[in-house]
Amino acid sequence: MSFSWTALASSPTLSTVPCYNDLQCARLTVPLQYSDPSAGEAQIALLIAPSTLSADDPEYRGPLLLNPGGPASSGVEYLLELGTYFREVIGPQYDLVGFDPRGVGATTPLSAFLDSPVEALDLLATYPLSLNESASSFGRAYALGRIMSDLAEQRNKLALESVSTPAVAMDMLAISRAFGFEKLNYWGVSYGSVLGATFAAMFPDRVGRVIIDGIVNSHEWYAGIYDSWLGHTEDALTSYYDACVAAGPDLCALYANSSSAIRSRVTSLLDTLHTAPVPASHNASNLGVVDAGLVLNRLFQTLFEPFSLGQSFAAALVALEAGNPLPVYEGTIASVIGGLDTCDAIKTDYFTAGFIDTFAPIACGDSVGRARQTLEDARAEYDRLVGTTGFWSVLYGLFRAPCSTWNVTAKDTFNGTFTTNTSEPILVISNTLDPSTPIDSGRNMSAGFTGSVLLEQNSTGHTSLSGFSTCTALAIRAYFASGTLPAPHTVCQPDTRIFESQGNSSAAGGVTFPAGSVLNRRETAGLERPAAFEAAVRAVRDSRFLSRHAFMGRVPRGAGWRA
Incomplete structure (x- = not known):
């Protein structure tokens, strides 16, 4: 079922319409720049999976916002693809809300600074996938970063100045208030941990039930430092x-x-x-x-x-x-592009709402110029980092190099600290061996939020969604239901091992549910439909949302809750 977001009127109050079968859609009007209300307005796209509880039910807890990270990933798409999983894990008491952050997807204005899909393809085709491909690869990535920065400044500066993480944090408060709630309930993964931590630091008295999962070191994020990303x-x-x-x-x-x-x-x-x-x-x-x-x-x-x-x-x-x-x-993106029959087959939003147009404005804009470097300094930093792991030869050019030359800085910024006492304690989740957000970052961020608990999932992969753990799922469910935190130093085991059940049609997210497992013991798990839950977790595996939306290797949308 398709839906026209452009035909949906935006409103400063929550005004929903039916969409995608049994879901609700809305566009919420907010200031383009909170620091300058005269700058104009933005329209935030919201997809809502309503709670099955009535608003006067004492168990109803209002909206729970979901963010898939990126930055540059669509929360609307996230809920469409993985909504059944979130509903089964979280329970019925929340309205699940997927929202497109500023510059992304159906939210306007977009952060696009490339005029056409062909222009985007041109840039993608010349961007080196690895900086050790040749002697000129590093210089090419740096030069292409300058082109991106110049185009952004010339073509869409006002919108790009308005897509910062602090601005989105303020949007999340506006969304919660539009539902009639003064505190934020939230689950954000990967870059979504920066967004959640930023909200908690800016509005510590507005923190409800907040989970950050797959933790980026927010201190480093705002400083334009990327050293710890590939620590494990x-x-x-x-x-x-x-x-x-x-x-x-x-x-x-x-x-x-x-x-x-x-x-x-x-x-x-x-x-x-x-x-x-x-x-x-x-x-x-x-x-x-x-x-x-x-x-x-x-x-x-x-x-x-x-x-x-x-x-x-x-x-x-x-x-x-x-x-x-x-x-x-x-x-790979090369095969996806190569498979297009004509230029008309190129979906504009696939490129303009993706890495090129959105990652740099958010990540580089958040560091407000602190990440800028000369070519020589950038090369020296790259040589140092690639000595720690060869994966930096791929990631430096994609994530770090564009910020070396970025000129457009955010108007709504955050200059505070991530040491605060929140109104409700935060649940922090890290995998033992996360390839891009190491557990050390989870420990660092948890230490700053009084009363928070770090839950370690003893698995390899990015965020707890990468490998299913009954233990983790129950901890998440208990936290969102009652605010109950796991005991400090809790370590949850995954339900299976890598390779153990892949290719098995009964496997769900890398896990099968054997007879007598906790997810089949309703009284222990608190899950009303274990078979539905198994199907929901399988959808996470089949969606492969995290790997498809991680960086430029992403591929077009798959099927999900939209069907």
Whole structure:
């Protein structure tokens, strides 16, 4: 079922219309710049899955806002794809609200500064996937960053000055108030942890039930520092290889008798591809090249969601070794673009609401110029970081390089600290081996919020959504239901291991539900429909939302709650 957001009138009060079958849609009018009300207005797109409880039911708790991170990911799309999962985990007492942050999706004005999909394609096609592809790759990324910055300043400066994280935090308060509530209930993952922490620091007396999950160090975010992002990436990679050894040859195509042997095999393949990339073609109109940068990009995506992607990626690498590059090539942005028959087939919002137009304005704008660098300083920083993990050769150009030259800074800013006493304690969740938001950041942020508790999920992957844990799900449900926090130092185990149940149609998010499991014991889990819950968790696995929306490797939208 489609829905026209542009035809929906915006209002300063909450005015909803039916949409997407049994959901509600609205556009909320807010100031474009809270620091300057005369600057104009913005219209925030809201998708609402109403609570099944009546407003006068004592168990009804109002809106619970969801943010998928990015920055640049759509909360509307997030709820459409994963709404059944959130409803089953959280329970019936909240109106679940997916909202498109400023500059993203159906929220206006957009942060677009590229005039056409073709222009976006042009920039994507010339942007190096890895900065060690050639001697000029780093300089090319820096120069393209300057082009992006100049275009942004010339074409859409006012809108881009208005998409900061503090502005979105103020929007979240406005959304809660539009529902008639003065406190924020919230679950934000990845960059959404920055948004949640920013709200808590700006409005500590407006904090209701707030979960931040997959923690970015917000101190570093606003300083334009990215050093800690990949603190456990190599450990996560080792964990993936260890899981392959433990799974055995029947489940892991890369199997060897030791993790180091698998690492050597993959490293050898990357070394070969660095000097001898492999042509890939679906057909005469969809041609591409599989090189070391593309494979490293896919490997990093796999570490985001190893329970969902680990088995298929291992098989794809073995196929690549044997001369078949298509399994690795499929699903990359290169193959998606190559598969378009005509320019008319290019969806404008796919590009303009994505990485290019939105990540830099938010991330670089938040640092208000502190991340700017000369080419020489940027190269020195890159050399230092890539010495800690080769994954920086992929990520530095995508995440850090654009901020080195970014000129447009935010109008609504935050210059406070992340040390405060919130009106209700925050639940902080970190995976033991998160490849891009290490648990050290979770400890750092939790220490600043009085009374907060850090829940550790002992799994590899990005955020708790990457691998299902009954223990984590029950902790989340208890917190949102009653405010009950897990005991300090709680460690939750995942319900399965990487490779254990992938490819099994009964698996859900990397987990099967055996007879007698806690999710099948209604009185313990508090879940009314364990079969529905299993289906909901399976939808998380099949959606692969995190890896698709992590960075430029994203692919177009999949199916979800919209059906």
